[in-house]
Structure formats: structure tokens, C-alpha cells
Amino acid sequence: MKSLKELEEIRQRALESVNLRKERNGTRIVVGMGTCGIAAGARPVLLAFVEEVNKRNLHDVMVTQTGCIGVCRLEPMAEVYRPGEEKVTYVKLTPEKVRRIVAEHIVNGKPVTEFTIGAADQQ
Amino acid sequence: MEDISLYMLDLVQNSIAAAATLVEISVIEDVQNDKFILSIKDNGRGMDPQTVDRITDPFYTTRTTRKVGLGLAFAEAAARACDGGIYISSQPGKGTEVRVEFRYHHIDRPPLGRIDQTIAALVACNPSIEFVYTHIAPGGRLCFDSREIRQRLGDLPIDHPEVVEWISEYIGEGIDEISGGGKE
Secondary structure, eight states: OOOTHHHHHHHHHHHHHOOOOSSOOOEEEEESSHHHHHTTTTHHHHHHHHHHHHTTOOTTTEEEEEEEOOOGGGOOOOOEETTOOOOOOEEEEHHHHHHIIIIIITTTOOOGGGGGGHHHHHH | OOHHHHHHHHHHHHHHHHTTTTTEEEEEEEETHHHHHHEEEEOOOOOOOOHHHHOOOTTTSSSSSSSSSOOHHOOOOOOOOTTEEEEEETTTOOOOOOOOEEEEEEOOOOOOHHHHHHHHHHHHOOSSSEEEEEEETEEEEEEHHHHHHHHHTSSSTTTHHHHHHHHHHHHHHHHHTTTTTTOO
8 A cells, every 4th residue: 555655755766866947948748638638538648648758757848738629529639839849739649649759759859740730631 | 428537537627727726526435325426626716606507508618719518518417317416516706516426326327437547637737736535435435635745745846747656556546445446
């Protein structure tokens, strides 16, 4: 059974290893969590972003949520904002697609075009 | 929605939209009285009685971008299909409580689902909101209070990924324990 004591260990470890930024000015990943998004599978997508960002120690990346983004038939959706770049909207996401997006776009700066809303509209 | 944990995640979005700073969620598995209750209580801006009357209408929404709002309508339909119903009490400026009741043994009652993932997602995305989760089952009781967690963390943010993971595991294990390990 988990105990609250473990939280103190996590705290020690995290505060030692990480230079916590009070302001996060880096990349922002926003997952649509309206009724449409949730029903389509936004929760595992969101948690996959959190997990992947954590695994890669991307301290300046923030994962957050919003309501319905507006194209319910393409949910689960997420928007990626990188400083100085245009917003990229990803559609019909799965945890597998999330892992590629984090590796190729968030880390290496190259959007995964085939998962974007532009690509979906051409189909 | 496939399960209770998704209805929960969806209904809490209303509390977040109502600018709540404290959201108290509870699940009561009252097997003896054949009742399953999901309740969400917040201290958001609340609604006047006229709004409460229209709130489960799928064509009522406070959004200005679209004309539908399906969250509460879905929850009501699911509850009614299981000999239950939805009960909403709200006071402007004070907050809202939504209670969704199902007949526990109804064949169509949605399973519990991954409450651990719902709470983890809520905490990860809304670090400034306090969440309390209480689960009462025949096997016992689980209480989670983000304020208590925050106290232990000091200056480490509650949405730190390792903390979120811990919360998810804590709730997952806790529910397993009180429900005898039966996960869907």
C-alpha cells in the first residue's frame, strides 16, 4: 500500500535533481477535454503526454487541458504551442501517436504532419 | 461514455468552467440499498434556479461558440436507463452539487472504470484546484485530499509528474483494496 511518506521522498528527490522553474515559458500542449474529447479517448492521450514528457525530463513543457476545441469528429485533439512558432493542431490521437509527437515535434522540433488537422482534411 | 470514471471527468469540467477552487467528488457503492451514487460538489459560481431547470437539456449550454452541451444530458440518460436519476442543487455564488444515481445491480450500470486516471488527469491539468475524492464501498473507505498531499510536498508543485503518478497509484491501489481487487 502506498503511504504519504513516499511523497516526502519524491519531494527530496525532485527538489535535488530538478531546477524547478517557477515560470514555464516553454512548449505548451493543450488537450481537448470537452464531452466529445473525453468520450473519444482524451484521457489516455493526456496521460500519455504527461508520461512521455516526464520520461524525457522535458522540464519546460507544460501539459494542460481545455474544453471542446470545435471539431468533435476529429477528437481526441491536442494543440502544441512552441514559442515563436505557429500552433500545430493534432487530431484523432492515440497514446502511440502521442509518443511520436513528443519525440519528433516536442524534442526535435519537426511536426508530425500526417497527424495534423491539415492532413485529416485532405483525406 | 463507457464508464463512471469518464462521466466523472466530464462533469468535473463543469466545475472547472465555473471557476471552482475546491471540487469534492464521491462514489458511494451502497450495495445493501441497491444504489450507486456519483456526486460532484464544487464551490464554483453556481446557477440560478432557471438555469438548473434547463441544464440537462442537450440544447442548453453556456458556451457561445456552439449550441449543444451534452455532458449533463449524457449523465442523466445513463442514470435514467438504470432506474436512477440526476439531482442538481445549486446556489449562485456558493456552488453546485450534482448527484447521479444508478441502481447498483442494474445490468446497464456502467462499470467504475479508471478512477485513478481521472483524478490523475484532473490534478495534472488543474494544479490550482483542490480535489477531494471519497469512495465508500462494501470493503471500506478511501479518502484522497489534494490539500493533504500539498502539505507534504512543500514547494514541490502537485502537478509534478512523479507526484501525479503517485496519486494515480495511490487511488488505484486504494480502490482495489476496498473493492476486493475487481478491476474492469
